[in-house]
Amino acid sequence: MKIGIPRALLYYRYDLMWQVFFEELGAEVVISPPTTPAMLAEGSSRVVADTCLPTKVFLGHVLSLVGKCDYIFIPAIRSVTKDGYNCSKFLGLPDMTQAVIPESPPVLEIDIDVTRGQRQFYQAIYQLGKHFTWDPLRIRRASLLAWQAYQRYRELMSEQKLTLPRVIQRRGEVEGAVCWPVAAPVRATIALIGHPYLLYDEYVNHRLIYRLEQASNRVVTPEMLTMEELELAATRLVGKAYWAYEEEIVGAGGHYLQNGADGVIGVMSFGCGPDSLMMDVIQRQAARLKSIPFMSLTLEEHTAEAGIVTRLEAFTDMIHRRKKER
Amino acid sequence: MRVTLPHMGNLCIPFKSIFQRLDIDYVIPPLNSRRTLSLGIKYSSEGLCIPFKLILGNLIEAAELGADTFLLPGGYGICRLGYYAKTQEQILHDLGYKNIKVVEVVVSNDQLSGPSFVKMIKSLSNNASWLKVASVVRFGLSKLKALDQVERVVQKVRAVELVKGTANQLLAETVKAIDQADDYRALKTVQSDYIDQLNHVAKDEQVRPLVVGIIGEFYVLLEPFASFDIESELGKLGVEVKRRLFISEWTKFSLLPNPLKISERDQLYRAAAxxxxxxxxxxxWESVGEKVLRAKEYDGIIHLAPFTCMPEIVAQNIMPITKEKIPILTIICDEQMAKTGLLTRLEAFVDLLARQRRTHYNKQLGVV
Known part of the structure; x- marks a missing residue:
């Protein structure tokens, strides 16, 4: 059985976990190729114009998987921490995909809602595993292995300060992970904060990390911080955070504004509901602290490469100058 | 301490009566205006939705009048509304209103917020007894109910009244009278009085008006300013408007205990499933459900949503595929919206519905 995973949205967070889980259960995993302009155009043509960029990219990836797999895996993740909550788009993703792409292969769904309790959570995993095997122990083993793989990958990122493409490269899977050496000598450390699906999708962000690293900057991202560091910084800024993934963004923003970086770039997509509030919180914090420069980059279909390059150059030049003056 | 709360439809009227009866110092912000909106836009980030901007405008205008305690919606399991309060508090703080307090009113669907609401009101009052607080809240709720009852009649009358604007004028008078009503009896008289008056407005008895359902996001549905009072505009075009969402309908299930967990919403959920x-x-979810459920009842549906509203975008993407077909016009509300543009779209939509009804009628007669 071939399971298709679109290389978009939560793929950039859970790819390894899902892959291990399905392979452990004897399925073959097909991941869609990196985003292309055609994918985005096709994805956009299926939905109403105000749908956010990452969702359009996601649908483009689903379209590219049509005919190449037996099932498509689209989870509906409601919460990953107790009393956390996720953006509506993630919750409606399986249904929305089926509605706008009627030709898509059958969708494998899983409802993840940690708030409803452990039992429900295990039940959901079991329901998903049942498509492959009747043996609950095998499903249990697969999910444990998947969870360990995920933990290892988080550790790798936070301990060795690696970006996602580098972690993938380490895994020995060169396909899809384009890596390059950072141009030496490193002149500044720039923190990129934003959702992984924006930071690591080379087409959507116009090779943001590559450009920064080529200009002799070290890039740090939210995943390079430990959960404790993130939580601490987030609590300082917004109290008890309630959004699933935005806590990471606020936490990383709050952390990097005070230590470990020479400049912070907030990357968000136009029309992103959670980010419209969370980036605002960080921007206000930056204005209050006046510690290091902060720039916000908003990505959308019409973002021109030249515009991004100009802004990045201006921003990095300013940081380099600031460092030299000190 | 001076308490205030943002506008949403006639929400301030029950709260006013609660505050007055408990001797709480309060201020109601000026009604939504261009200035409110401009203030909201100026101090919030561009990607935020229109409810956030208008509410922020209300808060700033209230702060100018000396308000320092803000009742704001919040809670878990909804959209970004859950974070409004925290962000708005920071914005007000940055604007120089340092000594402010934000009180979050939990508006989650699946949580029992009734007791916590009464508790919140009690904490604002000067140590009033539980009994008093509860009875005052109950009276506030019945004001809300009376307002909504009258508004339901107004929606019907608007479509068929001979002199356009009569119903709206009566509604404005009702709001004033209900605001001034002191006890249950006065409230009841006002309600039946005005419903009576509305029933006696000169109407075109022959016409069978088109029925349009209005669905979508809570705030833009209930706050006329956010949608250029779309219901009155439809009334002028001779359309009867039906709306499920009323503040009182909603408090019925989320404010009072509902041990059996029965709600009209379940029917919608089943339809949307x-x-x-x-x-x-x-x-x-409700938007999709309502489309499915009401496809046979209404001639058309108008779907209102703020720009970048996450839940409504999901609904908007799913609605076209339902088997139950009915014309839908989605109107995205934001600060860029112009009244003329809205009116043109409404006229076109109503024309389409009228033609559809005519074709249908002719088919029945076998004339086609």
């Missing part, structure tokens, strides 16, 4: 299986926050 084949197309959208889970709650996506806000009113997204």
């Amino acid at each position: 084949p197309y959208l299986k889970r709650d996506v926050g806000g009113e997204g």
Whole structure:
């Protein structure tokens, strides 16, 4: 059985976990190729114009998987921490995909809602595993292995300060992970904060990390911080955070504004509901602290490469100058 | 301490009576205006939705009048509304209003917020007894109910009145009278009085008006300013408007205990289930459900949503595929919206519905 995973949205967070889980259960995993302009155009043509960029990219990836797999895996993740909550788009993703792409292969769904309790959570995993095997122990083993793989990958990122493409490269899977050496000598450390699906999708962000690293900057991202560091910084800024993934963004923003970086770039997509509030919180914090420069980059279909390059150059030049003056 | 709360439809009227009766110092912000909106836009980030901007405008205008305690919606399991309060508090703080207090009113669907609401009101009052607080809140709720009852009649009358604007004028008078009503008896008299008056407005008895359902996001549905008072405009075009969402309908289930967990919403959820299986926050699930359920009842549906509203975008993407077909016009509300543009779209939509009805009628007669 071939399971298709679109290389978009939560793929950039859970790819390894899902892959291990399905392979452990004897399925073959097909991941869609990196985003292309055609994918985005096709994805956009299926939905109403105000749908956010990452969702359009996601649908483009689903379209590219049509005919190449037996099932498509689209989870509906409601919460990953107790009393956390996720953006509506993630919750409606399986249904929305089926509605706008009627030709898509059958969708494998899983409802993840940690708030409803452990039992429900295990039940959901079991329901998903049942498509492959009747043996609950095998499903249990697969999910444990998947969870360990995920933990290892988080550790790798936070301990060795690696970006996602580098972690993938380490895994020995060169396909899809384009890596390059950072141009030496490193002149500044720039923190990129934003959702992984924006930071690591080379087409959507116009090779943001590559450009920064080529200009002799070290890039740090939210995943390079430990959960404790993130939580601490987030609590300082917004109290008890309630959004699933935005806590990471606020936490990383709050952390990097005070230590470990020479400049912070907030990357968000136009029309992103959670980010419209969370980036605002960080921007206000930056204005209050006046510690290091902060720039916000908003990505959308019409973002021109030249515009991004100009802004990045201006921003990095300013940081380099600031460092030299000190 | 001076308490205030943002506008949403006639929400301030029950709260006013609660505050007055408990001797709480309060200020109601000026009604939504261009200035409110401009203030809201100026101090919030561009990607935020229109409810946030208008509410922020209300808060700033109230702060100018000396308000320092803000009742704001909040809670878990909804859309970004849950974070409004925290962000708005920071914005007000940055604007120089340092000594402010934000009190979050939990508005989650699946939580029992009645007791916590009464508790919140008690904490604002000067140590009033539980009994008093409860009875005052109850009276506030009945004001809300009376307002909504009258508004339901107004929606019907607007479509068929001979002199356009009569119903709206009566509604404005009702709001004033209900605001001034002191006890249950006065409230009841006002309600039946005005419903009576509305029933006696000169109407075109022959016409069978088109029926349009209005669905979508809570705030833009209930706050006329956010949608250029779309209901009155439809009334002028001779359309009867039906709306499920009223503040009183909503408090009925989320404010009072509901041990059996029965709610009209379940019917909507069941209807939506084949197309959208889970709650996506806000009113997204309900919107899909309402389309499916009411496709036969209404001539058309107008779907209102703020720009970048996450739940409504999901609903908007799913609605076209339902088997139950009915014309839908989605109107995205934001600060860029112009009244002329809205009116043109409404006229076109109403024309389409009228033609559809005519064709249908002719088919029945076998004339086609």
